[in-house]
Amino acid sequence: MLNDISCRSRKSSPFAGTASCTPPRVILGPARLIRLCENKHDITTINEQQKSGSAPFVGSPRSPSSQSPYLKVSVSDPAKMGNGVQAYISYKVSTKTNFPEYDGPEKIVIRRYSDFVWLRDRLFEKYKGIFIPPLPEKNTVEKFRFGAEFIEMRRQALDVFVNRIASHHELQQSEDLRIFLQADEQTMERARSQETGIFLKKPADLMQIFKGVQSKVSDVVLGKEKPAEESDPEYEKLKNYIFQLEDHLAEAQKHAHHLVKRHRELGQSLSDFGKAVKLLGNCEESALGNAFSELGTPPLDEFEEPLKDYIRAVQSIKATITERANAFRQNCELAEAIKFKEIDMNKLRITRSEKLGEAQHEYEELKADGAEAARRFEKIVKLMNEEIIRFQEQKTLDMGLAFHEFAKGQADLANGIAAAWRSLLPKLEACSS
């Protein structure tokens, strides 16, 4: 039960607001949750994913000692390192697993935000078509303030991030994930500094890029300006949906954000009013004044964070959409290139040029690339279709829980207020008789 965990504030959505002893509840996967309790590092359920992907996942054994494969991660103990401009926050990442590729059942490493970014980028590179779980915002300015609340929210978001990866049937197999979870700090640092887009690409990839530019230019010159785009109507609909969804969510999130502020303001003005009334003198008014100040409302960040997470997830999907568009375009361009090569080759065959051999060799290569590109594209399409379903189902559960928590929070808050006020009434009665 969500109320099991013995912590006074029963915040249980993915990113509970306050920094005080909050057991972060993490929502993963379409049907199962991993709950992590910070205080005890006590992970009570695991998520066993079937390799089939989009099917709802079967229930999971509770005890960690079972023989089925598991991978549990937690992010904890944020600590400020360094000074001044160089300052950053480091996190402890603890892994418990029985995956054979991992060395040892348990491992603890220290990671910082940019390590998580590295991991996300790597996964994004490798697993095109899969919606990589989103990271919390970079926030270069705010991080300098390093407020406790900010750090805690970031920690929770990072925790959710890693766990979503660890529970995704494909992503959990990633080697990069393993590096992230296991490598020592030097290796990590080296890996991180190598990650800068262009430098990572193989020379062949570079050629691709150039070729892409080339064909584009020729296209433009030849008057074929329109870049190749999918025309699948269903996919169009999906893209539309994703983009509009982001707008709608952004608006909801804006108001959720304001709501937090309003609650705080209301609490504050109630307490100020109480103090002012106290000064008006007489017994009942001072009792009232005290009660007023006690009625300060707790911050309600609960609703904003799930919405933010939703938005980030949508943005991650947008990134995947871009990837798909890229893959599609590559596919098209290669198909075109192959066609031209064929024409060339036929020309050369007719003129019995000695370049024919070379051309044939290139042709074969192109065909291989083309096949590869087509495969890549199809994989992305297939994955995306599965991922969309997974995403939608997951989001229904995520939001369902978020709504529940929000509603409960509001109800509890209002009830608390009602009870506090009610307790004053007898005192007021006494004063008037």
Added chain:
Amino acid sequence: MMGPETNKYPRGKRDEEEEEEEEGEERGSEGIHHPLYTAEQMQTLALDDGIPFNGEVSTSKSYSNYRSAMTTLSSSAAEHPLIPPPAIATTPAVSDPLLFPSHNPSPDSPSYADVIYSPFHDSVPESNGNGEISKEVKISSPGSQSSSSEYLKISVSNPQKEVESSNSIVPGGNTYITYLITTSTNVLDYGGSDFSVRRRFKDVVTLSDRLSEGYRGVFIPPRPDKSVVESQVMQKQEFVEQRRVELEKYLRRLARHPVIKKSDELRVFLTVQGRMPLPTSIDVASRMLDGAVRLPKQLLVESRSVVEPQDVLHPAKGGRDMLRFFKELKQSVVNDWGNSRPLVEEDDKEFLKKKEKLWELEQHLTNASKQAESLVKAQQDMGETMGELGLAFIKLTKFENEQAVLNTQRVRAADMKTVAMAAVKASRLYRELNAQTVKHFDTLHEHMGLMLAVHNAFSDRSSALLTVQTLISELSSLHSRAEKLETASSKIFGGDKTRIRKLEDLKDAIRVTEDAKSCAIREYERIKENNRIETQRLDGERHADFVNMLKGFVTSQVAYSERIANEWAKVAEETSKYAKESSS
């Protein structure tokens, strides 16, 4: 005491119609519905007044003395001849329900019900401007058990434009607005039960000025402000309506004041048809002019310029007697800067302490009013933001439904709708709560307005004291002059005719001044007594008012918080399956 609290609040869930019915029932059993004068409060007042019942009488006696001395009421006031002292003295004894302390408030005090269940049902409702008193209002009776309960119901309505037909050179003349003032009463002195007159704002100013003169030392409710605006604005409907509301509030406050409501001035204002017979306040300028005209004579014929006894009943400032005004001014300077202390001074320590406390209270009131304002704003903002959140979710819901490809999307859309509807409802509830809160806080503003009345009453006292002090100085200087003359003329045997005459004049002056002094002292004492009684009354009223305000405020907070909690609890219940799933 209220019944078990749980009984009260569920009632909030019933429909508006039922609430009205309940109102009717409670109305039958309980006479008072004015939030400021709940049953308990009336009882408190009754107890307060019950003790100084004699004080009430003696005050009335001093009023009657004053009235017989007062000569400025025009003769048309003969319609209500100066009420002979016995009548005043007996009226409170017989018919003032405030002095019936035996009433016990019924357990179901109506103030809570009013507050929760009828957000726009004001127990002292404003008339709707059509000349109808829209609801029954019993203002001054503690309960229907008392058979001689008095009431004085006033409503202001029907503003109309009228042209000043007089001797204006400008064609078309001045236009002004008159209001229909309807009164319904069973007070014997009124000699009738229903009255209807037309008055303009100037008449109200006159009424207010006459009351200030006639009831020095009393905390007279302050009248609505004169507005310095263009005549075009004066005729705009908003302005006129606002003024109508203010006038009504003002007159009702007067009718509630235990002393003022018995005044002739109010009665005349409410009942006399046609032109109002109260003497108008001639503006200060012309008074000053008059006074300035008289001044040279006063200075030249010095021995004649004595203050007549009846004059001391009015403050020097603003009167026609400039010389007196200057003398008192000089006296006040002497008081502040002179070496010796005046013979009579404010020595009532109680009073001084009370004054201090009242000014402190004024500060606190202002502060509380400011905080109340921010609270109201915060509640309003909360309602707005909650509403916006709800709307955003409704849009999302529509969107998901329109675009749904998978069933899970429809499920999510349905969940979202639940949340959205609850948010919208909560927003509405916050707004209703706020409307009520605003009304409750009216009490704060009323009392802040009353502070002005207190200031005026206390300055009545100090100016009366000043008059006394001035007369005493005057007397002592007259005496010393007389002494000098006597010693001088005693040296001349047979006397100097002129000197003897002068001495006679001086002796006359001394006599008159002595009389004036006694009069002034009596007046001063009377005002002091008024201050004392009023202060006590106000303290009691304020205490009761604030308790009621807080009760009302707290009660509505409870009621609305519960309703809001219920809405969200329903949503939590409907989405609880997600929680259960996540936990298994």
